[in-house]
Amino acid sequence: MAIVAAAVLVLDQLTKLAVLKYLGYAKEMVVIDGFFKFVHWGNTGAAWSLFNEFAGSNQLLALFALTALLVLFLTRHHFDSHTLVGQLSLGLIFGGIAGNLVDRFTHKHVVDFLYFYLVQRGGGEIGFPAFNVADTAICTGVGLLFLLSWQKDQTGSAPAREQAGQS
Numbered sequence: 001m002a003i004v005a006a007a008v009l010v011l012d013q014l015t016k017l018a019v020l021k022y023l024g025y026a027k028e029m030v031v032i033d034g035f036f037k038f039v040h041w042g043n044t045g046a047a048w049s050l051f052n053e054f055a056g057s058n059q060l061l062a063l064f065a066l067t068a069l070l071v072l073f074l075t076r077h078h079f080d081s082h083t084l085v086g087q088l089s090l091g092l093i094f095g096g097i098a099g100n101l102v103d104r105f106t107h108k109h110v111v112d113f114l115y116f117y118l119v120q121r122g123g124g125e126i127g128f129p130a131f132n133v134a135d136t137a138i139c140t141g142v143g144l145l146f147l148l149s150w151q152k153d154q155t156g157s158a159p160a161r162e163q164a165g166q167s
Helices: 002-022 057-074 084-106 133-166
Strands: 028-032 036-043 110-119 125-127
Touching (some): 002 036, 002 084, 002 110, 002 133, 057 084, 110 133
Antiparallel strands (some): 036 110
């Protein structure tokens, strides 16, 4: 779990360092025209830039993230952390939260740089909110936890169905 978290944190910070070095703030570099570009956007809000408009949201979200990290760490035994997939998922989440926290403390915003979009007929863009490696790790880790929970529910209810069929 710690190795995965550390790997995510390092990869996240290295990619953000590259963005900071090679792409000016609020600049964009088209990779696949009409579909994908690297951007350098600052996000003081939560996921998908929610709450960006509230003053002080960066500090509040940093405090929330620290609290979430602590609570998740203290309650990790409730999330099948003894399985390989459970450890992987929690490592992804811990590393992702830590990566975005580093940004909040060092840059006063989260550095987002991956942007997928489609060009409309009128010339405007319809895009998925920009994100980063940490965001991807968090979403993947949460998705894996949901799958683990669903799998546990499916296997846990099989004996009950068999007993019901025998009566």
